Amino acid sequence: MSSLRDTETALLRDVGDELDDGGLYGSLLVRELDTGDEVGIDADVDLPIASLVKVPLAAAVLDRVRRGELEGDARLEVQPGQVATPGPVGVSRFRHPARIALDDLLYLSLAVSDNSAADALFGLVRPEEVARWLDGIGLRGIAVRHMLLDLNQTPAERLGPGEAHLAHTLAIEGGTPGRGHGVPQLDVTRANSASARAMVDLLHALWRPSAISGEVAERVRELMAANVLRQRLAPDFASDAARWSSKTGTLLNLRHEFGVVEHSDGQTFAVAALTASRVPAITQPGADALMGRAARRLRDHLRGG
DSSP states (O other): OHHHHHHHHHHHHHHHHHHHHTTEEEEEEEEETTTOOEEEESTTOOEEOGGGGHHHHHHHHHHHHHTTSSOTTOEEEEOTTOOSSOOSSGGGGOOSOEEEEHHHHHHHHHHSOOHHHHHHHHTTSOHHHHHHHHHHTTOOSOBOOOOGGGGGOSHHHHSOGGGHHHHHHHHHHOBOTTSOBSSGGGOTTTSSEEOHHHHHHHHHHHHSOSSSOHHHHHHHHHHHHTOOOOSSSHHHHOBTTEEEEEEEEEETTEEEEEEEEEETTSOEEEEEEEEEESSOOSOOHHHHHHHHHHHHHHHHHHHTO
16 A cells, blocks of 8 residues: 555656646646546646636536526527627627527537637526536535636737737736736636636536436536547547547636546546646647646556556
8 A cells, every 4th residue: 555655656746747847837636437536736726717617607507408497499699790708719700690599509618619609608697606506516616706708808918919928927927825816817716716626526527417417417528528629638538449528728828628538448537637837828739738648647547557
């Protein structure tokens, strides 16, 4: 038993050092869903979760549909040029009027991380209602405080494309020892926030439903499996013998992904990697690869290989 603990301690030290050398820090956790065995690094440290909030939002909306309070085929009118929440993909890029069903807004929100679609859903189930839903099913530690529109009001939107590094520098240097921040979206006391453990608890409830309705959990799993943003953890977890379902989150220097890998031999692992970069750059493929490698090493430890 002592040698196993020593091996795990050495692994965590090595992975932590590798992340630090690559300019990353954060909260990571991997859990085997049937045994509950888990291993992590700073798994209880809260970070702003950016687009990861779209998963509890989707679950709360689908629970309203299940109870008959909302209808999945109900259509919302979208007018071009009148979307309040800008973004690089989805509804905010539409050029013509459209009527979009609630079910399809859920797909856009989770599969392509469409902020405008997510805020249309937040218009039906407000952030405080999502927070109450989480509390009501016993999931603690995920703070849902604001819509996605707020993520588009950071210094990055007030600076020109050639000055993006300045916004990232402010994000890196503007924090306080108590995890506050001069940028509200990066302040864990004001932003949507959670730890890796809280996000893994959510995945556990979705893949091994108890408090969450089975039909709600199944639909969220389907939507996460359809995620098209697969540049971070997917290269290390998706294969012909493993199904990877996930959601990414990105805001300034925050780089997140959480999801579940289901192996063909039956083992199933929930993985959460919530990280922040100390490198003032938008595009960081090396950081994405480092996140995947770190999470895979933790999974491999639990898998015994």
